[in-house]
Amino acid sequence: MFLPKKTLEEKIRSFLEEDLGQGDITTSLLIPDGTIVEGEMIAKEEGIIAGIEEATTFLESQSFQIEALISDGSRVKEKTGVLKIIGDARTLLSTERTLLNILTRMSGIATTTYRLVEKVRNAGFKTRVACTRKVAPGLSYLDKKAVMLGGGDTHRLHLDDLVLIKDNHLAVVGDIQKAVKQARETVSFSKKIEIEVSTVEEALEAIKSGADIVMLDNFSPKEIRETMRMLKKNRLRDKVLVEASGGINEQNLLEYVATEVDIVSLGEITNSTKALDISLEIKKVKKQMI
Amino acid sequence: MFLPKKTLEEKIRSFLEEDLGQGDITTSLLIPDGTIVEGEMIAKEEGIIAGIEEATTFLESQSFQIEALISDGSRVKEKTGVLKIIGDARTLLSTERTLLNILTRMSGIATTTYRLVEKVRNAGFKTRVACTRKVAPGLSYLDKKAVMLGGGDTHRLHLDDLVLIKDNHLAVVGDIQKAVKQARETVSFSKKIEIEVSTVEEALEAIKSGADIVMLDNFSPKEIRETMRMLKKNRLRDKVLVEASGGINEQNLLEYVATEVDIVSLGEITNSTKALDISLEIKKVKKQMI
């Protein structure tokens, strides 16, 4: 998910715009033009940091001197400095909140993802922990990148990068076999085909029809195990990736993982987030940049 | 926070863009052009609904027939229909997720806000429950409108609509009295002036200097009570609004409210959200719109 600096900078500028309106009146009233400050972004609680690339790209484009004390994806203890910043006080004070909103959201998502992934790894599994498209509106890039930095799987990035046949598609098309076959014939060779199913029978039909990935939607762990048993029995297990989705949370995660599916996906990683507490402290005030 | 339909539609279209990429390949492979479906958005859990105006504005602009079963700000029980939708299947299936991401985030925020406000009202207080600028990046409009629909106070909408002198401003300016006075003289008569303070003494100084609102930052309930006592003693209570902020959460909310401040504000209303579970069910498939 690499974006050239100018493109990333533009994305962040667009977030700022909504907050700035006709400009920061407090800052322009109180902070003398030309004031230089030294500040530090500090993580107030333990977690995984994400958003450093976004913050530094924006700040460097505004002529700040930046020293990243930590790299994206790193784990920090509470009260750890994350980013040292030297530059124009007016610019820093008027963009502080938006930059922190990016960092705290991304770090929150990365931290949750990391905790889930560790739980799976510590239990001895290699199952992938994936997010879904249940992101904040317009924040797919930030949210998915944070999942990646937390060690999770980003799943689809766009509606154009994976054929994913869901229940509502089947409500129109009617027939799993026909749907998979039709997709396979027409779609580019560069795409995988995934299909969402709601019974063991549908899972078998989907795989026989040539799906690359099958999503077991709202299956109980018991139903998943039964499905996996049937796949092996039909010698289909190696031909397909199996994703479990629906009803999975931090508490019951290992029950799902234990079924030996390849992927578990959770909407709540990105739609029920908890911000990581990070704040900016002004350390020094200089009148003029050297 | 009224926006004309075209403006709102454009905002939602911009959210869609990130998801659509070069277009929905699943839908174009499987759903015949001209297919009309009837669907319903259904709340799967109890809560306050927000985002109906946003969803209907967008869908109507795409020639859907819409029937809102509930109005924004209403409370629903689990398994309640929210919105009936009749129209083009391809458009609905390719925009479903983004529209649900708007509805589930806004409804989640409205539900949390409502729960906090009810807690305060049920305890017999009129204290305002406000959010802060700790929103998702670029989603200030959606997040603040959801707070409003949940009965909360939106606080600042922009950096240009309230002078709010924070700790980092004071780190540069140095002097509360000077800061308030300077702001008062220069800023438009149409703006209020708020200042963030960290001790009782600062609070008194701020109010004497003419601040309209004083924010007690990270004060314990005990410290707040002491401050309120001093205000009354100095006959300053009626001249100012008092906001408590920092460290407040659902658990300790009433302790803060009991101090008789005018406003309590919580960053977590908008930065640590829990989506309300809402989904789209296709009910009928017609081949051609009548």
Add this chain to the structure above:
Amino acid sequence: MFLPKKTLEEKIRSFLEEDLGQGDITTSLLIPDGTIVEGEMIAKEEGIIAGIEEATTFLESQSFQIEALISDGSRVKEKTGVLKIIGDARTLLSTERTLLNILTRMSGIATTTYRLVEKVRNAGFKTRVACTRKVAPGLSYLDKKAVMLGGGDTHRLHLDDLVLIKDNHLAVVGDIQKAVKQARETVSFSKKIEIEVSTVEEALEAIKSGADIVMLDNFSPKEIRETMRMLKKNRLRDKVLVEASGGINEQNLLEYVATEVDIVSLGEITNSTKALDISLEIKKVKKQMI
């Protein structure tokens, strides 16, 4: 009204776009690539300069060396150098007119504002001289900032930063008391409430209902004085700011100010502007930048 440089630069770039079209053909035909010139923007007539920040931000982003000979808000005599510019000739010649259009409009507005404010101050009054939302379409930022630099009051910056109940709102709502009360209960504590009235009785009703500001619309000075008398009699004068609006111009300004209202507002400050004459003179031509 502080905007970070990148945001301001983008705003100015958008103004340029309309003029550039597919590019400046005169410049590309005649001016050799790599030519460096030294130029100076010169005020041809006396006035208050505004727009220096806008011009320098844009020019610096294009690698020009800039020396501001005057700061925004300063008064200049005729034939005064305002800005020294060294840099790429093609860029300067193709952006000259747009930059001058910004400077001459903003300086024109600042000059008019300053003249009005001085008239009030010289007559011994502290009354605020405010502009309105009658700006050039899309130029609210430039116009209001120019008013501020001329010493005027910017009034509302957006439809979201002040509740201002106007005659057309009352034509729908019907009742002043109900309107103010409804606004007070629902709007954020961070906003003031202003109401436009057309009779003395309405003014009293508005203030009793809790308006923070009352706008006397198209009142004659005599009617205003009568209103002020009634306010004092009812001990309401200290509870409210009073704005006079409608029919005020440079000639009759002092008659309105003498009524002791707090604010006078004039649409013509921003909608009937006179550009200050400023032009660019090329002083030296160098072939290659050192």
Add this chain to the structure above:
Amino acid sequence: MFLPKKTLEEKIRSFLEEDLGQGDITTSLLIPDGTIVEGEMIAKEEGIIAGIEEATTFLESQSFQIEALISDGSRVKEKTGVLKIIGDARTLLSTERTLLNILTRMSGIATTTYRLVEKVRNAGFKTRVACTRKVAPGLSYLDKKAVMLGGGDTHRLHLDDLVLIKDNHLAVVGDIQKAVKQARETVSFSKKIEIEVSTVEEALEAIKSGADIVMLDNFSPKEIRETMRMLKKNRLRDKVLVEASGGINEQNLLEYVATEVDIVSLGEITNSTKALDISLEIKKVKKQMI
């Protein structure tokens, strides 16, 4: 200057955005959703109306019923209805000011232009009265269209539609003959070439070099007459259009026109405008659209 409706609508929407911010809070607090009003835009003073196409295009896109009582470019007496509007009250009240800002600016420019053109016609001349590129930043389309509706000449619409060699180009290039020749050889056959000169000699040189149009910059009427005499003497008068520019205003206009130049151009038409007074009156309030 015809733009398809969608393009024009988008342009107007962009002007609205700056004013709307996070939405109109007054309207959303006070005006019930679904309220329909009937209003009329009324010219309060005599003038030429411009901006009807812009206002109706925007309002129709928002489902308003519109009846234009006057067409663009028409002359109205004071207190004349311009536009009847029936539709959503919230949308009308939140866009009223921006639409009026468009109409009042455009009508103001059209009125001034018309007055100048009439003065020339009444004195028996056919001289074209042109504006320049001294428009409000980003408002070239609105300003130039208003000039056209007032009967004036729009001059260049972009930096790409006429080669106009100005003093600052000559400061770099040095030589009129070389500049015109170089332009003629390289530029598309579809473009005219104009050159700004400051002496009679330069005028002759420019025309001999093949310029299509020569601009006499800051010539006194006497100097212009001398130039015209020399042109005739050299049998060059029919080969070129002559434009007088610089120092021309409403007072001295006829002195310049009397010199028999083809075009007089005035920066003040677009940079020192006086808004025509137009306002919106709500006539009726209905609760629900039929």
Add this chain to the structure above:
Amino acid sequence: MFLPKKTLEEKIRSFLEEDLGQGDITTSLLIPDGTIVEGEMIAKEEGIIAGIEEATTFLESQSFQIEALISDGSRVKEKTGVLKIIGDARTLLSTERTLLNILTRMSGIATTTYRLVEKVRNAGFKTRVACTRKVAPGLSYLDKKAVMLGGGDTHRLHLDDLVLIKDNHLAVVGDIQKAVKQARETVSFSKKIEIEVSTVEEALEAIKSGADIVMLDNFSPKEIRETMRMLKKNRLRDKVLVEASGGINEQNLLEYVATEVDIVSLGEITNSTKALDISLEIKKVKKQMI
């Protein structure tokens, strides 16, 4: 590649903007407002039509009555009507060229693609004929959709939808095995991994390392056959898709196809296009729409 109508309409509007500038002066000078015309877009030569959806979406959004005489992807003979159009003359004349530029480019690409695909099918092969990312700048959507309508394979739609390790990546990474392995471990399960190789040995190494697709870059048909032979010998043929790329054109196409690769890709499908001749004929002129 389905896009909702509003999104598609916006894309086309952005193409129009570059052409319109300050508006169509010819049309506004000559065509009376309110004139309605009936026109027909007619293919002047044989080919495959593409771009109907784009043209109709835009025209319908501008209130035109449209009758598509042919559907996207259909083959037409010379002088075949493609689209009947009734609506506003000014809008049609000012957008005609841009709409035709879309249709003629897309139809040209679809026609070429179809001819290549037919050549392969007629020779008895099922090989996919794919385009590459060598599209016109910013026209990936139009170009790839045209390829799809011509029966070709769209290949990657974005830099985010397939891992494609090219020679320049390997110039940095150095090692095929390491590159594939690293990609496989980190990238989402929803993505395929393709690698570009330049020798038979590299091809084998890539496939053994787990690549899903191997691209034989600039291999001669003979070298490809040798590679295919080695794949079969190593029992790797079924584990991978093989794409031949580089140096393939319409003349030598069947030589490459005969090697039994799965995909042949040609840059020239989209970067060396020949427009299909389509033009608009005005059939009738009505003064007022009924």
Add this chain to the structure above:
Amino acid sequence: MFLPKKTLEEKIRSFLEEDLGQGDITTSLLIPDGTIVEGEMIAKEEGIIAGIEEATTFLESQSFQIEALISDGSRVKEKTGVLKIIGDARTLLSTERTLLNILTRMSGIATTTYRLVEKVRNAGFKTRVACTRKVAPGLSYLDKKAVMLGGGDTHRLHLDDLVLIKDNHLAVVGDIQKAVKQARETVSFSKKIEIEVSTVEEALEAIKSGADIVMLDNFSPKEIRETMRMLKKNRLRDKVLVEASGGINEQNLLEYVATEVDIVSLGEITNSTKALDISLEIKKVKKQMI
């Protein structure tokens, strides 16, 4: 067609966006952050290079060190280095294709144009070879600039820079004389007027009516000669520019040129392009920029 660097950079960034999507996943998986590479863009075949300004402007804005080995409009032999590039590997690899798409398209168009122009010059004629508005959608700037660099005439750049009355306008207006007269009276003095005619009689009528340019549409060389003869006979030849258009291609070009028209225009220069083969080779890899 000069654009300031920031404006040009923005245009190129917009082309990149379509390709980048959520970011380049291959590059972010494989290329270590901070890797510096040295690369060279190399023309693989003979031709005229165009697009250097575009590529360098973008790359320099991303902090690359650039050495242009050739200037825009130069002729190169096959295997000639065009541009040396040192900078961030990730940025280069993710933007390489878009930059090459700009260079190969522009160079292809410049090469074709140059070949046509040389053919005309070598046959001893000075006739201008012009392109039309048949460009790729949204690429008018790139396409027309490439034509200019190849020595061709750009013709109209916008719908606002030349009055060009085409057959479809006449289908509505009906009368050549009326159309030209109406245009002449109303349009700015800064514009030329061209009219498309289909018979010798129409050509004469157009010129007598005052058209500056007449376009002989789909005339055979014989018909053109007859027209030229009639123009001379009527002493109209010197009053007008004559453009031949329709049915002209590289093969028959000289037959048209030999008629002594002033301009020949060909749609295929820009709508049936052949990319010039240019590619990027990574020469060296450094780990860290010095």
